[in-house]
Amino acid sequence: MSENTSIEPTDNGLHVLDESAFLAATSEAKGRYGRFNLAVIGNSGVGKSSLVNAVFGRDLAEVGRGLPVTRGVNYYHDDSLGIWDVEGFEIGSEVSPAAMLREHLETIAKRPVDEQISVVWYCVHATSDRLTPADIAMIRELDAAGLPVILVLTKVDWNKNPISGKYTVSKDLEQFVAWLTDPHDNDQPITIHYQRVILTSTRDRNGKGSGHGLGELVTETLALAPETDKDAFRIAQRLNLPWKRELARPIIAAAATAAATVAATPIIVADAPVLAPIQLGMMGRIAAIYDLELKTMMSAGALAQVGLQITGQALARSFLKVIPGAGNAINASVAFALTTATGEGWMRLCEQVHTGKLDPEQVANMWGAYAPAALDVIRKVAQQKIAR
Ligand SMILES: Nc1nc2c(ncn2[C@@H]2O[C@H](COP(=O)(O)OP(=O)(O)OP(=O)(O)O)[C@@H](O)[C@H]2O)c(=O)[nH]1
Ligand SMILES: [Mg+2]
Structure with missing residues (x-):
């Protein structure tokens, strides 16, 4: 020793x-604990970087040890953490978003073992009223690749009841969450392959505060991480x-x-x-x-x-x-x-x-x-x- x-x-x-x-x-x-790799997928401006920052206490993108692996896909890492930052997909592009994501996942699968994805945060803005067919198809690709997916609703606007201290969300968001819990299309139930739905914010509507739902996000990320990657996650996170x-x-x-x-x-x-x-x-x-x-x-x-x-x-x-x-x-x-x-x-x-x-x-x-x-x-x- x-x-x-x-x-x-x-x-x-x-x-x-x-x-x-x-x-x-x-x-x-x-070396023994290794690196935890998280894929963060979502449209531009949905709050991906803010979430990563809030949970891991650092902005790897800013530190600049990233490499654009392919268009729309960046990999940033330090010793304990790797972030696959995957941009959302433009409507009207020639290939379908799901096909494009599949290509990205194939590219990532060819990378070294210590860069392989453990868990995915699929980020959707909380003011959306449902998942689009493209979202559903992309989440299916992730599931087909064997990846656990957390559906993260971002920038949730919480209202704190001044008397009870309880946090509530808008009726619209409640309905969206109800739909996510029991998704259906034209009254037909459909299966969407995410393991969890978590409501988050990294600040309040005035741009202040330390966020909400992040504790649940780390708990569920740990729960879904493969056994071999759990310690790396415990080390990489800062909450x-x-x-x-x-x-x-x-x-x-x-x-x-x-x-x-x-x-x-x-x-x-x-x-x-x-x-x-x-x-x-x-x-x-x-x-x-x-x-x-x-x-x-x-x-x-x-x-x-x-x-x-x-x-x-x-x-x-x-x-x-x-x-x-x-x-x-x-x-x-x-x-x-x-x-x-x-x-x-x-x-x-x-x-x-x-x-x-x-x-x-x-x-x-x-x-x-x-x-x-x-x-x-x-x-x-x-x-x-x-x-x-
Ligand atoms: N109100 C509110 N604003 C937020 C929250 N999270 C992020 N923002 C703001 O949303 C904007 C975009 O956040 P980013 O974290 O850069 O989003 P991103 O998905 O990484 O964006 P790209 O890297 O451009 O794809 C910034 O101005 C943030 O300050 C939140 O929880 N609540
Ligand atoms: Mg970003």
């Missing part, structure tokens, strides 16, 4: 950490933090167990950095879950500084003080508690960066604010041990 991590004592007796264990763990984890914690906690538990194993023979505090490779590896994996590219966001020096602060002896010394009889040696249960607390603190710090509340430049300075919380955890563990 981390044979290449070198830890060298400096003049002042502290240790300088090599951040390679951290970086290796991040890139290994990113649901508990999913990320669920991914991070087993990593913390595994690192804590590994640290306890190393400390089965108690470690003298001066040698505490022997736990550093384990803790840095854990931190690197957690950073991957929060989709943080700390390598590009922070200088190597700053990263090493964070590593030093977190796994360094200052913390080790201070927590040993709160454990009666520990002396200056770290035993298995202390190593376990320290690693758990470090992981929890780091997870919270990653959340802050991930949600934009903390500038990555500040990570090195801010760790101090998270370390006391780590100490609290250690104190609790110590107290439990004493009580037993």
Whole structure:
């Protein structure tokens, strides 16, 4: 895992950490989780980019790592997310929209495995009164290609009842939704191959607010994603933090167990950095879950500084003080508690960066604010041990 991590004592007796264990763990984890690919289909201006932005917290198109794969089809991606942006289709073009979409899907199917579509958001403006035959034919093509389709109604105009706080939509939209739930044509029931209908908005009618229906959109997208792509989706999206914690906690538990194993023979505090490779590896994996590219966001020096602060002896010394009889040696249960607390603190710090509340430049300075919380955890563990 981390044979290449070198830890060298400096003049002042502290240790300088090599951040390679951290970086290796991040890139290994990113590679393992892979990329989530979403196809977003809909007419120009229907709100596709706004939706992607609201759910994934970034506009890949703006970042500009896209390539026009074929006319009307663009692929944008970063490590964890790929977006197939498929334009709506002009009425009156020579080929039918469905035939054109089929061609697009064939083109996409020939692309590498890590670009293949997991889920489709088929976007329709909420003021439409029904799906057109072209929409229905296109959704059939998607279904025939084995793709799960969410029918996303965009730019829904919600009315909030000032007394009950309940959100309602217009009568027209209610009728459209009723039709979508039980579609028919001239009184004949018809089958349209979407799995879900979800009403969304990314802002209110004044262009403000944070949107509505987006939580349901991510929940249903996760539910429909193939099993192998679910973790990639949990990582790529930015709306649901508990999913990320669920991914991070087993990593913390595994690192804590590994640290306890190393400390089965108690470690003298001066040698505490022997736990550093384990803790840095854990931190690197957690950073991957929060989709943080700390390598590009922070200088190597700053990263090493964070590593030093977190796994360094200052913390080790201070927590040993709160454990009666520990002396200056770290035993298995202390190593376990320290690693758990470090992981929890780091997870919270990653959340802050991930949600934009903390500038990555500040990570090195801010760790101090998270370390006391780590100490609290250690104190609790110590107290439990004493009580037993
Ligand atoms: N009122 C309201 N306006 C929205 C909403 N979502 C997007 N818009 C606006 O609609 C316009 C088009 O949104 P985009 O997200 O660029 O639509 P698009 O489908 O990506 O458009 P193209 O890339 O041109 O095909 C923008 O001016 C947005 O501000 C919404 O939920 N409510
Ligand atoms: Mg767009």
